[in-house]
Amino acid sequence: MALSSNSIIHFTSTVDALKGILQDNFKIKYCAETIFFELEKEIKYAAPMVSFCDIPLSQIKDHIGKYGAYGIGLTKEWAQRQRLNPVMYVQAGSFLAKSIQESYRNIAKVKNVEWDKISSDQRNWLNILRYVKNYEADLSRGGEVVKNYRFSDEREWRYTPSYEECNPMAINPVAYQTEEQKKRINKKLSNLRLEFEPNDIKYIIIERESEISEFVDILKKSKGNKYSYNDVERLMTRIITSEQIKTDL
Template identity: 40%
Template sequence: MTHIVQDSLYPDILFHFTNRKALFDILRSTFKVSYAREFITGKNYDRKFAIPMISFCDLKLTELKNHMEKYGSYGIGLTKEWANRNGLNPVMYISRHCDLTDDFITGLNGIYNHLDKLNNTDKFEGLSRSYTNILSVYQYLKNYEGPLVRGEKLINKNYRFADEREWRYVPNLRDTGGQPFIPISKIDTHEKKMYYNQKIDHLSLNFQPDDIKYLIIEQDEEISDLIRHLKNVKQKFDKLTIERLSSRILTAEQIRRDI
């Protein structure tokens, strides 16, 4: 029987974009989990918090141009097979004009209020575990569209986040004592964010050289630096791997101009 390959709107690769130093660090060691700010808004309520995660986009090469302008011109593309092995999941986009969004926000507030009132330790631990399982859904929610803020700067007051087709890696913190949510007030300075990120510094997302499909840098002049860096990371990239990856290096200039 002939196997028919089905065309899809989605590629078989997930990309992560960042700056040059961070990309080189990822290639030297691996992805490190850190707390990221999130803002969910509904018709009447909103909630700001931080989640420990690593973000990726489910975009084809032809769709990367606008994404790089917001998140950096240095990227790594890994297979979806790798993503599935490691439990990554697509974000669920919700409209700020829908009652469902307000229901999630008020539900989260109600759970925390309930837990605060419990005095029985055994009952608290049982409910806490059950609530944590439910609240894990909250870690994969994102507004369909809303304000895009990078640093402290408003980039777009009505940005369509769904265009990014985001996937997330969110570690299971149930048995590690880590916090799946942190109020935004606790990471509103660089020092505070560093403090909480140090608490989860042991959490990482690993990959093997064969999981990499593309490496993206800003300019042609940096290709030799990247290849040299791969050679220096000898314990991870052997000669054959470096040769394969060298043919998979793209530049942001090339993507903007030719793809």
């Protein structure tokens, strides 16, 4: 059995979020990240991104439980065209983690560094940092903490916009805590989209069978704008439910 899939899947916890993606592509939003390069020391930041997992449907059950029952699967060819990349997993305390940490310190060592005016070398290192994730650490979701969660099992792929598209590339998460702060910061990205075409879609994942007709209507209503009649007919056959994945796969 293959360890990875021919598609990458983005999961969300709400039906409205999936509807928005189907009608208006992926909106780019800042996401708060914590990385442990040493066992007891961490670096925190928030960066604009969209995340996907590279997991076969037969192994996706646990992921649904943590990240939501709604999702969209897109082809690897699409991911490559859009310049997505798998994240680099590092183990806290490793030699590689120490090297990345020291490089980050060199970026940030300038007192009162202005992150929207950094040099090209600083931008390159900051972009590398945006693709780093711990191999294993605590996972916080919905107010619950999963101890020693193995993030590498997600085989995450990530899209992060370039410096020219989105500046600053990363921000202090202290300024990204309240809903008001998040709304104000993400408003700056309101025109950015990670786009896809109907032929790029391999799966549309919804929670239950009773929602299928609603999503077919969404595709039909968008027909003149994005989805042709043939697209709708084809995508109807690619709708699967989280219930099916949990019981049949």
